[in-house]
Amino acid sequence: MALRVLVGVKRVIDYAVKIRVKPDNMGVVTEGVKHSMNPFDEIAVEEAMRLKEKKIVKEIIAVSCGPKQNQETIRTALAMGADRGIHVEIGGKEYENLGPLHVSKIFAKLAEKEDINLIILGKQAIDGDNNQTGQMTAALLDWPQATFASEVTVEDNSLKVVREIDGGLETIHVKLPAVVTADLRLNEPRYATLPSIMQKAKKKKIDKMTPSDLGVDVTPTVETVRVEDPPVREAGQKVETVEDMVAKLKEAGVV
Amino acid sequence: SSTLVVAEHTNDALTPITLNTVTAATKVGGDVSCLVAGTNCSKVVEELTKVPGVTKILVADNESFKGFLPEALTPLLVNAQKQFNFTHIAAGATAFGKSLLPRLAAKLDVSPISDIISIESEDTFVRTIYAGNAIATVKSKDAVKVFTVRGTAFEASPTSGGTAQSEEAPGVDVKNELSTWEGQSLSKSDRPELTSAETVISGGRGMKNGENFKMLYELADLMNAAVGASRAAVDAGYVPNDMQVGQTGKIVAPQLYIAVGISGAIQHLAGMKDSKVIAAINKDPEAPIFQVADVGLVADLFKAVPELTEALKKE
Numbered sequence: 056m057a058l059r060v061l062v063g064v065k066r067v068i069d070y071a072v073k074i075r076v077k078p079d080n081m082g083v084v085t086e087g088v089k090h091s092m093n094p095f096d097e098i099a100v101e102e103a104m105r106l107k108e109k110k111i112v113k114e115i116i117a118v119s120c121g122p123k124q125n126q127e128t129i130r131t132a133l134a135m136g137a138d139r140g141i142h143v144e145i146g147g148k149e150y151e152n153l154g155p156l157h158v159s160k161i162f163a164k165l166a167e168k169e170d171i172n173l174i175i176l177g178k179q180a181i182d183g184d185n186n187q188t189g190q191m192t193a194a195l196l197d198w199p200q201a202t203f204a205s206e207v208t209v210e211d212n213s214l215k216v217v218r219e220i221d222g223g224l225e226t227i228h229v230k231l232p233a234v235v236t237a238d239l240r241l242n243e244p245r246y247a248t249l250p251s252i253m254q255k256a257k258k259k260k261i262d263k264m265t266p267s268d269l270g271v272d273v274t275p276t277v278e279t280v281r282v283e284d285p286p287v288r289e290a291g292q293k294v295e296t297v298e299d300m301v302a303k304l305k306e307a308g309v310v
Numbered sequence: 311s312s313t314l315v316v317a318e319h320t321n322d323a324l325t326p327i328t329l330n331t332v333t334a335a336t337k338v339g340g341d342v343s344c345l346v347a348g349t350n351c352s353k354v355v356e357e358l359t360k361v362p363g364v365t366k367i368l369v370a371d372n373e374s375f376k377g378f379l380p381e382a383l384t385p386l387l388v389n390a391q392k393q394f395n396f397t398h399i400a401a402g403a404t405a406f407g408k409s410l411l412p413r414l415a416a417k418l419d420v421s422p423i424s425d426i427i428s429i430e431s432e433d434t435f436v437r438t439i440y441a442g443n444a445i446a447t448v449k450s451k452d453a454v455k456v457f458t459v460r461g462t463a464f465e466a467s468p469t470s471g472g473t474a475q476s477e478e479a480p481g482v483d484v485k486n487e488l489s490t491w492e493g494q495s496l497s498k499s500d501r502p503e504l505t506s507a508e509t510v511i512s513g514g515r516g517m518k519n520g521e522n523f524k525m526l527y528e529l530a531d532l533m534n535a536a537v538g539a540s541r542a543a544v545d546a547g548y549v550p551n552d553m554q555v556g557q558t559g560k561i562v563a564p565q566l567y568i569a570v571g572i573s574g575a576i577q578h579l580a581g582m583k584d585s586k587v588i589a590a591i592n593k594d595p596e597a598p599i600f601q602v603a604d605v606g607l608v609a610d611l612f613k614a615v616p617e618l619t620e621a622l623k624k625e
Contacts, residue, residue, distance in 0.1 A: 198488070203409075215492075239558060280448060283444065297617040
């Protein structure tokens with residue numbers, strides 16, 4: 056088998072950065088803040104790489120939708136081993152309002168254009184926490200979806216996927232072409248070193264296009280009304296002994 | 311307006327979050343219908359007829375729904391939507407709801423709203439973003455609002471007094487040639503389920519290994535508590551992923567949450583900070599968990615947990 060794989064790589068605020076809400080309450084501060092590849096997308100790229108190393112996959116295309124800086128995210132995927140990149144350039148207000156449905160439409164169009172057999176995405180991005188893009192891309196293509204994957208085995212023209220569900224695991228089989236979304240335990244992503252990003256990845260090609268090149272309308276239907284800080288939880292007391300702890304919990308009526 | 315709740319169940323019983331979702335649906339205003347799709351699921355239909363606030367139950371009992379695969383359920387839901395024109399379609403924000411509703415929304419060409427914690431009006435919803443570090447209020451301009459509901463943010467609806475009528479859903483005879491369900495392996499436990507337990511005890515990297523979680527199980531059995539874990543403990547391979555509490559795991563809001571050997575990373579706090587009372591045991595006095603704990607004990611957990619177990623045995 057020689058699958059052609061599309062992986063989605065989103066540029067998000069780094070997971071270790073403390074989020075600050077903008078003073079106008081219309082979003083969070085992104086300027087001057089460290090960004091990285093969405094951690095679940097790293098797992099998706101890694102899974103594609105492992106299939107390529109097993110000779111099941113022929114080509115991996117890393118796609119990112121967003122402003123110029125998203126090229127860095129694509130370069131990281133190329134440094135990890137993806138073969139080429141596609142940057143769907145969307146900036147300014149349009150990017151602020153870009154939602155999972157728009158991205159799904161872009162991915163679906165690219166899948167058709169590039170003759171893709173397998174799409175691997177992270178199960179969710181750690182900024183919007185939507186957990187929608189994989190499911191919607193599969194729906195638009197009329198492909199099956201294997202969400203929250205923790206183990207993927209390629210079989211004869213289908214995939215056997217172990218999924219993380221509430222209370223345990225589930226095994227399903229999906230016909231190819233299919234969409235897989237990566238959960239935490241699928242693999243341990245490799246680390247792309249800086250020289251690798253600079254040298255190897257620089258030579259690989261990144262195609263640029265816009266949503267309208269693909270015939271995708273990115274008019275938003277969901278509007279942000281406001282963004283606020285979560286309510287602050289006041290720290291309580293520290294106690295000295297287990298006895299004191301039990302006494303406090305009894306006082307609160309919870310033991 | 312009229313809302314359809316996609317019931318989550320096991321064919322034998324309703325999954326508790328369905329009741330929280332019904333409550334959320336009643337907050338939209340207007341009629342609430344439920345769809346029960348499964349194989350030999352009449353018990354679930356009976357259970358739902360007693361839930362007040364539900365007026366109609368659409369039943370789809372068919373072999374195709376074995377394993378509740380989204381590839382089979384989506385065409386069924388599209389058929390129901392064509393016939394009844396619901397203004398809202400909701401499900402619990404669980405592995406089931408999160409898989410199914412976006413697929414349905416894409417088929418209806420609308421943008422779903424995930425994991426809502428509050429409903430401001432028919433078209434305006436509140437949800438957390440950035441692992442709970444910001445709260446966004448969003449307004450949907452789509453004709454049909456498709457959303458999933460965070461169970462801990464809405465009370466469960468009562469389970470008696472209702473008089474819902476049931477009827478067969480339209481277009482039940484769907485074919486699914488895309489996917490098949492092989493089976494499940496669920497963690498067997500006599501302890502309460504993590505997301506609905508009154509008390510949750512979670513262990514973190516400080517537990518050092520999986521073996522040491524026995525200490526927490528013993529305490530949990532004494533307190534009728536569920537046992538959870540931080541992502542660090544899951545990543546280190548101490549316990550399975552379905553025990554993970556946090557933004558990428560389960561969201562819990564019990565009466566009492568006991569964090570043991572958990573430093574309190576942002577992503578963990580996102581999963582438990584709505585608990586009524588938080589107790590923390592950690593040897594590092596600077597651990598961020600103490601900033602949210604109502605009762606904090608700076609101590610070696612390997613001494614404190616057995617002591618706590620003994621103290622509670624005496625009560």
